[in-house]
Amino acid sequence: QQPVQSPQAVILREGEDAVINCSSSKALYSVHWYRQKHGEAPVFLMILLKGGEQKGHDKISASFNEKKQQSSLYLTASQLSYSGTYFCGTSYRTGTASKLTFGTGTRLQVTL
Amino acid sequence: DGGITQSPKYLFRKEGQNVTLSCEQNLNHDAMYWYRQDPGQGLRLIYYSQIVNDFQKGDIAEGYSVSREKKESFPLTVTSAQKNPTAFYLCASSTSGRETQYFGPGTRLLVL
Numbered sequence: 001q002q003p004v005q006s007p008q009a010v011i012l013r014e015g016e017d018a019v020i021n022c023s024s025s026k027a028l029y030s031v032h033w034y035r036q037k038h039g040e041a042p043v044f045l046m047i048l049l050k051g052g053e054q055k056g057h058d059k060i061s062a063s064f065n066e067k068k069q070q071s072s073l074y075l076t077a078s079q080l081s082y083s084g085t086y087f088c089g090t091s092y093r094t095g096t097a098s099k100l101t102f103g104t105g106t107r108l109q110v111t112l
Numbered sequence: 113d114g115g116i117t118q119s120p121k122y123l124f125r126k127e128g129q130n131v132t133l134s135c136e137q138n139l140n141h142d143a144m145y146w147y148r149q150d151p152g153q154g155l156r157l158i159y160y161s162q163i164v165n166d167f168q169k170g171d172i173a174e175g176y177s178v179s180r181e182k183k184e185s186f187p188l189t190v191t192s193a194q195k196n197p198t199a200f201y202l203c204a205s206s207t208s209g210r211e212t213q214y215f216g217p218g219t220r221l222l223v224l
Contacts, residue, residue: 002154030211041202041215042155087154091211099170100213102147102154 001026003090005103012078012110020073020106022088031064031071032089032100035082042087045073078110114139116216118203123221125190125197133188133219135203144186145204145213148172155202161186190221198223 003024010018022031030049034042046057048064048071059076075082085107089100116137125131135144143162147155157170161180175194180186186205190197200220204213 032212034215039200041217044212044214047212089155089213099157099160100211101157101171104152104154 003103005106009107018075020086022071024069024090028069030091033073034087035084037084080110083110118216118219124224126224128192130191135186137205141205141207143206146188147202149200
């Protein structure tokens with residue numbers, strides 16, 4: 001079942017913050033966040049495993065709320081390079097190969 | 113340099129024709145995946161393979177076929193049974209036991 005991302009789109013001025021949410025109706029094992037620039041391949045940002053951990057590097061971080069079956073991606077002090085479409089991919093069980101189900105994406109545009 | 117390569121970058125298909133998209137990786141990953149992306153949409157799983165000589169259908173396998181004769185290679189054939197093949201096709205791979213998927217640059221398929 002496809003996770004639901006919100007918002008669908010957001011426009012920011014450089015330096016502003018944004019939060020992107022990813023919600024599932026099924027019990028999550030892991031959440032993967034990717035950013036895709038137009039016409040390019042998705043680039044891996046981070047993975048969160050069940051346990052409610054929070055991860056981050058530089059000004060991009062994410063949290064995983066196991067009770068709510070939701071993950072949030074936090075973009076602080078946004079830069080022009082943050083523009084793109086952000087996807088969450090969710091998995092529901094462990095295994096040697098994870099079958100991810102992706103949300104429809106959140107389009108982020110950062111302007112001057 | 114390790115990575116995933118896909119060829120060709122653009123592919124044109126005539127009505128009733130089968131075409132094959134190439135995906136090669138030198139990351140020594142056990143698992144490989146094929147996704148389809150339509151404009152403004154998320155990624156939908158076509159097929160995935162956990163080990164050589166084994167593969168499973170994803171969510172939209174109809175009209176597609178794959179093979180996994182070598183660990184490094186996972187070609188996708190778009191058959192004439194796929195009536196709406198125009199899309200961006202992405203190949204990904206991951207290590208067995210880890211779930212991070214890394215994507216190739218993609219192939220854009222167009223119908224003449």
